[in-house]
Amino acid sequence: MRARVFVTLKPSVFDPQGKTVTDALHTLGYAAVKDVRQGKYFELEIDSTCPDDARALAEEAAGKLLSNPVIESFRVELVDGVVA
Amino acid sequence: MKFAVVVFPGSNSDHDAYYAAEHVLGQQAEFIWHKDHSLKGADVVILPGGFAHGDYLRTGAIARFSPIMAEVQKFAASGGPVLGICNGFQVLLEAGMLPGAMLRNRSVKFVCQHVLIKVEQTDTPFTNACRVGQVLRIPIAHGEGNYYADPDVVAQLEKNRQIVFRYTNAQGVPTGEANPNGSVANVAGLCNETRNVVGLMPHPERACELAIGSADGLVVFESAVKAVSQGAFAAVQ
Numbered sequence: 577m578r579a580r581v582f583v584t585l586k587p588s589v590f591d592p593q594g595k596t597v598t599d600a601l602h603t604l605g606y607a608a609v610k611d612v613r614q615g616k617y618f619e620l621e622i623d624s625t626c627p628d629d630a631r632a633l634a635e636e637a638a639g640k641l642l643s644n645p646v647i648e649s650f651r652v653e654l655v656d657g658v659v660a
Numbered sequence: 661m662k663f664a665v666v667v668f669p670g671s672n673s674d675h676d677a678y679y680a681a682e683h684v685l686g687q688q689a690e691f692i693w694h695k696d697h698s699l700k701g702a703d704v705v706i707l708p709g710g711f712a713h714g715d716y717l718r719t720g721a722i723a724r725f726s727p728i729m730a731e732v733q734k735f736a737a738s739g740g741p742v743l744g745i746c747n748g749f750q751v752l753l754e755a756g757m758l759p760g761a762m763l764r765n766r767s768v769k770f771v772c773q774h775v776l777i778k779v780e781q782t783d784t785p786f787t788n789a790c791r792v793g794q795v796l797r798i799p800i801a802h803g804e805g806n807y808y809a810d811p812d813v814v815a816q817l818e819k820n821r822q823i824v825f826r827y828t829n830a831q832g833v834p835t836g837e838a839n840p841n842g843s844v845a846n847v848a849g850l851c852n853e854t855r856n857v858v859g860l861m862p863h864p865e866r867a868c869e870l871a872i873g874s875a876d877g878l879v880v881f882e883s884a885v886k887a888v889s890q891g892a893f894a895a896v897q
Contacts, residue, residue, distance in 0.1 A: 592765065593764055593768060
């Protein structure tokens with residue numbers, strides 16, 4: 577199975593990179609973009625056919641290594657089927 | 661006495677720390693590879709600066725799982741003095757040995773310059789030879805030194821006197837202009853609750869001889885020698 581893990585900074589944490597991207601977009605004329613928050617995206621190929629097991633593994637990995645709970649939160653999505 | 665300097669793939673201040681301990685202070689120093697399982701009888705452990713594992717994922721995030729870190733955690737839990745410098749501080753944060761986390765510098769720039777830091781606490785093994793309020797001129801070199809912790813954690817740090825170093829002006833005042841990276845409360849360095857684990861972003865090992873611009877960092881290493889010689893902060897081995 578494949579799991580997608582999205583890691584984002586908590587809303588209370590200032591994102592200097594996101595602020596820089598926002599400023600760049602404004603310079604390009606995209607005044608409608610009010611804010612950008614930069615995060616990380618992971619695709620995990622998991623050797624399992626059981627969605628519950630795969631999700632549990634992905635969530636454990638996300639909590640232990642892929643994110644830092646002090647500043648970040650994460651969301652896991654499971655994807656069925658073959659790798660595109 | 662003996663300093664252990666842990667070497668991660670990507671460490672680059674390991675030789676500076678070794679040089680400060682062995683050649684400036686005249687103490688024994690030994691490199692310990694991150695895959696080793698022993699600190700080889702060291703009295704003090706230094707996690708040096710650099711870019712362990714290329715800083716991939718997050719600074720220190722992969723290094724904290726290196727085999728030697730289990731030994732460093734045991735050493736610290738038994739009271740041994742541990743100093744994390746720059747990337748070493750980031751490793752201590754990721755390992756949960758110190759509270760909080762690092763964000764990208766507020767300016768989004770890598771900052772490499774001498775800064776002034778004030779010693780706020782002298783009851784740690786790395787500041788006990790300092791005067792309270794002493795201002796040190798020490799270089800920083802980092803892109804992710806913007807210290808962050810939740811407000812309640814910062815309040816706890818203040819209450820427990822765990823903020824050991826703060827970025828200040830020459831008068832020892834923690835101003836916004838003196839803060840090079842946006843760290844909350846101008847934090848430049850911290851200790852744990854038992855005060856034997858200290859982390860700081862500035863590089864004292866790069867300020868140990870006047871020939872390279874400042875010798876203000878030497879007192880950090882002299883403090884460690886004093887602590888160990890007095891039997892304070894010794895690991896139970």
